[in-house]
Amino acid sequence: MVGGRIRSLAVRDLRFPTALGGHGSDAMHTDPDYSAAYVTLETDANDGLKGYGLTFTLGKGTEVVVCAVNALAHHVVNKDLAEIVSNFRGFYRQLTSDGQLRWIGPEKGVVHLATAAILNAVWDLWAKQEGKPLWKLLVDMDPKQLLSCIDFRYITDALTEEEAYEILQKGLVGKKEREEQMLKNGYPAYTTSCAWLGYSDQRLKQLCQKALEDGWTRFKVKVGADLQDDMRRCRLLRELIGPENILMLDANQRWDVQEAVEWVSKLAEFKPLWIEEPTSPDDILGHATISKALSPLGIGVATGEQCHNRVIFKQLLQAKALQYLQIDSCRLGSVNENLSVLLMAKKFQIPVCPHAGGVGLCELVQHLIIFDFISVSGSLENRMCEFVDHLHEHFKYPVVIKKASYMPPQDPGYSSEMKEDSVKQHEFPEGEVWQNLMAAQKL
Numbered sequence: 263m264v265g266g267r268i269r270s271l272a273v274r275d276l277r278f279p280t281a282l283g284g285h286g287s288d289a290m291h292t293d294p295d296y297s298a299a300y301v302t303l304e305t306d307a308n309d310g311l312k313g314y315g316l317t318f319t320l321g322k323g324t325e326v327v328v329c330a331v332n333a334l335a336h337h338v339v340n341k342d343l344a345e346i347v348s349n350f351r352g353f354y355r356q357l358t359s360d361g362q363l364r365w366i367g368p369e370k371g372v373v374h375l376a377t378a379a380i381l382n383a384v385w386d387l388w389a390k391q392e393g394k395p396l397w398k399l400l401v402d403m404d405p406k407q408l409l410s411c412i413d414f415r416y417i418t419d420a421l422t423e424e425e426a427y428e429i430l431q432k433g434l435v436g437k438k439e440r441e442e443q444m445l446k447n448g449y450p451a452y453t454t455s456c457a458w459l460g461y462s463d464q465r466l467k468q469l470c471q472k473a474l475e476d477g478w479t480r481f482k483v484k485v486g487a488d489l490q491d492d493m494r495r496c497r498l499l500r501e502l503i504g505p506e507n508i509l510m511l512d513a514n515q516r517w518d519v520q521e522a523v524e525w526v527s528k529l530a531e532f533k534p535l536w537i538e539e540p541t542s543p544d545d546i547l548g549h550a551t552i553s554k555a556l557s558p559l560g561i562g563v564a565t566g567e568q569c570h571n572r573v574i575f576k577q578l579l580q581a582k583a584l585q586y587l588q589i590d591s592c593r594l595g596s597v598n599e600n601l602s603v604l605l606m607a608k609k610f611q612i613p614v615c616p617h618a619g620g621v622g623l624c625e626l627v628q629h630l631i632i633f634d635f636i637s638v639s640g641s642l643e644n645r646m647c648e649f650v651d652h653l654h655e656h657f658k659y660p661v662v663i664k665k666a667s668y669m670p671p672q673d674p675g676y677s678s679e680m681k682e683d684s685v686k687q688h689e690f691p692e693g694e695v696w697q698n699l700m701a702a703q704k705l
């Protein structure tokens with residue numbers, strides 16, 4: 263039973279010192295400390311349930327996101343959960359259209375990351391109150407109610423609510439079998455954990471061999487800092503994984519458009535499936551140019567992890583600027599906005615391969631992509647979800663990977679709740695971890 267008045271919203275700045283080990287390093291982000299603005303919602307209901315939500319940053323940025331969450335909090339506190347979810351489109355719009363705060367967005371940047379953290383907590387609370395994992399809450403929801411969570415403003419030229427309804431209606435066929443398939447086999451994943459840019463060749467080799475032993479067949483390598491290094495690392499990885507397994511490249515926005523085409527052409531001999539984020543995430547026409555140029559080489563363009571909102575995704579799709587669409591559970595306006603992107607991707611017949619990693623991104627996005635398979639796309643062709651093996655131990659309901667696939671979560675909620683001990687230790691700057699690092703003068 264959904265209910266209770268939200269009586270408090272708290273947000274904490276959590277940071278993990280990943281930069282010390284070179285984890286997460288790429289051509290543009292050389293020293294990331296994986297971090298999260300972590301939101302907790304409490305209600306006056308006597309079920310004792312709390313909602314937890316987060317958004318991901320690379321360290322210092324969390325300070326700014328925490329400010330934005332606090333600035334939005336008055337829209338949430340004292341609201342009744344049943345009222346929020348019965349008019350979720352209206353509530354989404356209230357948050358994203360705040361007359362004063364939208365000026366520093368709208369629906370992008372820090373204020374949108376903050377919106378994601380808050381709404382992720384709302385969805386966690388809703389799913390917990392319904393006693394279902396989030397993916398199952400979505401799968402069981404009536405299509406009309408699902409659509410009532412989506413703000414279609416600015417995308418009706420690409421996807422109308424009626425078209426979205428038809429997609430969901432068609433998705434009802436075979437839904438039960440697909441749910442059983444997910445519960446049995448899980449959703450296919452790929453690993454980014456072997457080949458961060460800051461890892462030595464020796465480390466890359468060891469991690470890759472271990473991943474192969476564990477059954478991984480799809481691998482991503484960071485590129486873009488130095489062409490000779492990239493060629494050596496790609497050659498090493500391709501030799502290790504053999505011709506049959508899948509290799510992907512990720513440049514994290516390093517290049518100009520023409521530079522991207524020339525650089526990736528030189529890596530074509532290693533047969534990558536895609537080049538991810540070749541240039542600025544805002545450059546829709548640039549992505550289209552790169553897509554067109556690389557198409558004869560059989561290399562697609564993947565992007566989305568820093569895509570502001572559904573409007574940019576709409577244009578990327580309209581411009582044929584990407585061949586693999588990478589949603590992110592913490593950058594778009596939570597489940598609500600991601601639903602609109604999944605439905606647009608279905609209409610444009612572009613496979614969704616979610617971005618994950620960081621802090622909790624794997625935990626969250628698995629729900630969205632499992633829902634996508636069961637209720638929207640109905641296909642696994644050319645589809646896989648990113649997996650990065652960091653920081654799962656801090657979550658109360660960590661991801662379960664079997665045979666290189668995400669197994670559907672069984673616990674109620676959005677898998678976004680962290681262990682209180684971890685939260686206390688990593689809170690910045692008072693947490694024990696940071697106090698110890700500062701005492702040891704490692705910072």
Ligand SMILES: [Mg+2]
Pocket residue numbers: 512514538539567617
């Ligand atoms: Mg990436």
